[in-house]
Amino acid sequence: MIRIKAVVFDFDGTISTLRAGWEDIMIPLMKDSITGGVQLSKEQEAQLHQQILTYIDQSTGIQTIYQMRWLAETVQNAGWNQEILDEWEYKAEYNRRLLERVKERVDRLEIGDLRAENFLIQGAAEFVKTLHEIGFELYMASGTDHPDVVREAEVLGVKQYFKEIVGAPVGKAECSKEKVLRDLMEEKGLAGNEVAVIGDGKVEILLGKEVGGLALGLASDEEKRTGINPVKERRLQAAGADWISGDFLNLNEWLEKLGV
Template identity: 40%
Template sequence: MSFSIETIKEYSGRGFKCALFDFDGTISLIREGWQKVMIPYFCEVIEALGTNENKDGICEEVTEFVDRLTGKQTIFQCIALNEAVVRRGGEHVDPGEYKKEYLRRLETRIADRKNGLESGCLSPADLAVRGSVEFIKALRKAGIRCFLASGTDEEDVIYEASLIGVKDLFDGGIHGAKDALLDCSKEAVIKNMIEEQKLDPEELVTFGDGFVEIELTAKLGGYAVGVATNEKTGDGIDEKKRARLMSAGADMIIPHFEGTDAILKALHI
């Protein structure tokens, strides 16, 4: 078991009042491996156009936009797929149809996990990022208001948060994707949080494994902690995630939350 904190920029603010968490890959491992569903499916759609392109090139293109849009609502990745299809002379398809098929395929991968949690055959700790529940509780105890924002559909986020025992920990609410909303939901949550809580940006700390929430927080002047969990093993750093989070502007990189006391100390909490 390994734990280390990589500090890129020391926190020098007056203290945090609010914390924003991503869900999938940051707190929950229920959807671990979703990329292995989305990327092959998207490649399959493009290859079916019969353009005779190199398969590796298609995979590289799809992987790039899937990674870049990780953290935004799933529909944005499906919009990017539709654009890639149309650019090649294929027919426009409602991105919502691509999303439905992706979610259908994903469900076959994760159904046993959810069923296991529902039945008690699996413990919430089996599918939560190490130390995450205890860490959120520690922030709450320190008087920091906690918010959850996810690119996954809101109804699913609330349900899956209940399965791993974190639903009631977010006194700032749980915010997920809504069908009618095509703006970046995380950007809206962050801006509303700053306005409604009357925050200086330096009073916000964000924890996430996606490019979007880290970049948004960094640009707004908050403190961005990249959670580079190796989802397969649950321990250590995923170097691909780390590189993505660094390029997004992360101020700190952690592998998970098991070192709660060390993280709190590093954040001056």
């Protein structure tokens, strides 16, 4: 008898690499918004850069709107930029910049100009298909906007394996990962030890541990799509992950961790 009944997956960086490099878009957006074009000293610039890097490292995996809320507060507190936007305006600009890159990839995947396997963590498609065939209920929870997650999961060929896909609700500040876990506990009556969470960010690992579930870390190298990313590994260890891998090529080991 399988002890784990439901598996909750993060999407970006755990299954998909379509949004790999999002940090390279968020960092300059934050820096430009905070400084407002004011020329900083080298020391101020270094401090600000480190502040942004530290925040992004701490917040990876949460809904984008919360990161933009931090940005709005930081712009106000810094006092350099007199044009202070609200969190939704910052999010809109971030999404605009990010989707310039992502939309092209998704469009080309839809017409067959690109291959889905080149944007999946290695072994991910076979892993979710295997879990589905075994009988696990699979859920996807992401901090990315819901319509985008659904479309991206579809073009990558994994959508059909998930019982439910939950992204960030458009126009609302609500944690999709917390919602999925709460629904599994409250509405479906699952106990914590019947749920496993798999992700590359500390948010889902912490939430998984909080409900008493099995928290499996995926310290993915999104460029190579295989192997351990030591930065993510340290982040996941600090969050209390029960086990960490870099990809899903070690299928039997993953199945063993899930009690198969």
